[in-house]
Amino acid sequence: MNTATSCAEAVTVSPEITDEERALFQAVISTELADWQVDQIVTPSKIYPRQEKVLAVHWHPEFVPLDLISQRVETMFPNATDKLLIPTQHNVLMNYGPYTGVEVDCYASGFNQKVQLLLHFENEKVKDADVLKSMLAHTFKYRSSQLFEYMDTITKPNEERINIAARETGADENLVKMVKAYVTKMQTMLDENWSSIPKSSIKNKLIKNYFDGLRPKYGDNLINRVQAYIKGIKLLVKANFSLKFFYRATEVIEEARSLGGCVVIPHPEEFWPILLAKYDVDGIEAWNPQSQRYTEFLISVVNEQNNSRPAGSRELLIFMGDDCHMSEKTKPLDTQDPAKAAREIGLQPAWDDLNIRKKLIVAGIDRQTAITQYRERLAG
Incomplete structure (x- = not known):
């Protein structure tokens, strides 16, 4: 130095x-990986042998190959008995196992702000999704600008x-x-x-x-x-980035629904007001590594909305988002952002926090319930 x-x-x-x-x-x-980078990717800093359920529907592979990501997840959770993993690359559809996902930048006109939505699908449902793919290509290009x-x-x-x-x-x-x-x-x-x-x-x-x-x-x-x-x-x-070139959130949701997809609101600290608009979504993240302030409040709000929902309508599900960006694992250790580097696919401590669990029990949800119910919706 x-x-x-x-x-x-x-x-x-x-x-x-x-x-x-x-x-x-x-x-x-x-985007090519050296041997030392591969070693960092496949070797997690900590192993969680007691976590048997792995739910991850908000994470970003970026340029890291999915087979290396699989090795990392398998090593981190060696005793997992059930897993639901769906990648959500920014504005690019990507599949992992039987599912495809994406995190979409869009515009919420009611709040006059950019928001993001997580879209999830069974692979077959987006095989010929030309309109959605064109919408995402436009959004990717504009976001890159x-x-x-x-x-x-x-x-x-x-x-x-x-x-x-x-x-x-x-x-x-x-x-x-x-x-x-x-x-x-x-x-x-x-x-x-x-x-x-x-x-x-x-x-x-x-x-x-x-x-x-x-x-x-x-x-x-x-x-x-x-x-x-x-x-x-x-x-x-x-x-100050112009919002007028993004698709409206309602347009993105409508297209996802037309394909049989599911929609989740991420980043609760920024986007929780979307709940007030009562968009047609399946659930909301109540916790995220960078959004922990409203966790207990959001769980209570979701529970109240579910208790007062019209007969026959679907419940809002509660998710925790690890928001892991895998490119951080490819950097030299001394240049990594410690907070971002600590994020791991499927690592969501909020599920096990004693205060939060009290709220989750009232809401009738835990990791396994979320996995089972969301898998059913994805198949619907």
Whole structure:
């Protein structure tokens, strides 16, 4: 680590792209796995021999092969007697075993905000789902375009957003110039390599991962300051990203229902107001590694709604979402986000929390009940 360059004042970035910078860019966009990455994927940090039921309907394989994911899950839960695992890649249908899933970005007009929905299907039901696939392709392309707006905000630049982010994160003029210089190079390399870049790599985290790759050169102190600054910009870009090009949540739900699919509301801390709109959904996550504030409240709300539902209507189911992003397992341990790295497919401690279990008992649901009932709905 070069501690001599721990301050942005000491950094001068040449506009020329070096071979070292090109190699780093290729490493960041690559979806090929080295042997050490495979070892990290198939070797979980902890094993759970007493968990016999594994329910996971909100997780992201990203570029990690499903056979390696299977090895990890089998190792983590060696005594599992029943499993329901459905991947939910962002805006891309992906199947695992008998089921296909996706997490869709869409627009809730009643709340004037972007929301996400989990769609789940038996594989055969989406074999010829041309309309849904076209909707997802459009959404994937538009969602990916946020990276370009993110980069342009830094390099054009958008002075208002730059000033806000710099002020809120304490970034000085030299750090702002350094970030602009490197993101400009990233844009150039993105254009130069466009035809060969995996489309799954075109996302906001490309910038974060590239700067993480500069830690050996600049040290943690400076790169941590950079990461705080670019995160501030990213949040401003996301907050101002136009919603008009997303499909409405009702349109996504209608298409999923027409194919015989099921729908779950994820990210309860952000999206629980959807319950007020009474959309045609099968259930809601009451817990998520980044959304734990409303768990007991949401379980009570779902229970009340189920008790007052019209005769013949289906109950809302309760889920816990691990929201595991498998690409985090492929990073060097010293650059992993500890909170994200701790997420595991099927690991949802809320099911076993004593206070939460009291609410779940009243609601008449546990892991096995959720697995059984949801499997029945998927087959319906």
